[in-house]
Amino acid sequence: MARSTDPQWLSPEEKEAWTGLVSLMLLLPGMLEAPLREVDLTLFEYLTLSHLSEAPERRIRMSELAFLANGSLSRLSNVVKRFEQRGWVTRSSDPEDGRYTLAHLTDQGYRLVVDAAPIHMRAVRDLVLDPLSPTDLRALTRIADKLRVVHPNLGKTARGGRRS
Template sequence: MTGMTSRPLPDEGEEPAEEPRWLSADEKEAWTGLISLVLLLPGRLEAPLQRAAGLTLFEYLTLSHISESPGRRLRMSELAHLTSGSLSRLSNVVKRFEQRGWVERHPDPDDGRITIAALTEEGFARVVAAAPTHLRSVRALVLDPLGPADRRALARISAKLRTRPSDLGAAN
């Protein structure tokens, strides 16, 4: 129920469930606005990247996060969190990047159970070439329509809604 304003009847023989807290009009407006962003914005950010650089948004974010990390190296588990992807999805992408010569993987010297993804010079050049296209989209679709107060509010709201696995430490 998208609007979540009507109350469904329980099926025959079913125990009535605890009454849900239905959304008020402003809660519904906030929720539908957020879900529209979540569902529509990624495609709008990805289309220019695909055209200009042949990268999906997930692939670009993967390269970008590694490029911004100290030594251009990042734990795969941290990278999965930063890209909002599963380790298996990320592993498949990083495997393709390895085949293209953009990323190398190796065990963490301090803990061999952890895998580190390291960006090669070729991978760094790839993300640097794609960055202007991505930045233009981010500015046009997200940042430029907002004033400074709206951007600060968006950052605060995003921080409150962000989830982070406990093994990765405190949120940034």
């Protein structure tokens, strides 16, 4: 099917939906990050530590962690390097495939996640969940599922599940 070269302009309803989504994508991360300054973490750093804390044996491949935390591998490497210097994370070769590097959350890093999690959860509840009715929450979940991003190399969705 040939695509028209003329743009298909947004209807007022589509424009309202699109600008609302863009606003969420651009403004919400900063609003979620602000409370984490209390424990000297950025949102990306918190998400990195949180995903590590939820991984089996608190260990995960760096490439998968970069995807789950929504960052590039180089950005993650820089963050993990700082985490190593603080004693929160260690890195090692993956014994199953030496081409990969594993990140491992230390006990000290885990304690930081335990301290930061209530701060983050309060922000998530205040900014996202509490303003929504049960119907809104179901709609948000349904919309997020429809807009789910699939990682081209990992074949996983943004939630970490395998794509079908």
